[in-house]
Amino acid sequence: MTAQPHPSYAPDPREPTLHELPPLRIADQTIAIHLSVRWGDGAWRGRLRFTVPGGRDRETTEIFCGTSQEELWRSVGSLGNHHLRALYQSLA
Numbered sequence: 001m002t003a004q005p006h007p008s009y010a011p012d013p014r015e016p017t018l019h020e021l022p023p024l025r026i027a028d029q030t031i032a033i034h035l036s037v038r039w040g041d042g043a044w045r046g047r048l049r050f051t052v053p054g055g056r057d058r059e060t061t062e063i064f065c066g067t068s069q070e071e072l073w074r075s076v077g078s079l080g081n082h083h084l085r086a087l088y089q090s091l092a
Helices: 069-077 081-090
Strands: 017-026 029-040 043-051 064-066
Touching: 017 043, 017 081, 029 069, 043 069, 043 081, 064 069
Parallel strands: none
Antiparallel strands: 017 029, 029 043, 043 064
């Protein structure tokens, strides 16, 4: 009897993957931040989702883009708290 290779599960890169980022604190609120990353149109693309407990979610368009996941993560990592705060407030 020949062994059948076990199919490994590899997520479809076109389906968004959510990554949790450190929360943002504004005044006495803690705002959860998630980065949604997907492969599309020949590049890695990402958007941010801000979640306030008891409030509505706010989400950017796909403002991050990179030819590799590492490049996309570098652009996300280069944002400071003041930029994240400004992005969040611009979505109000």
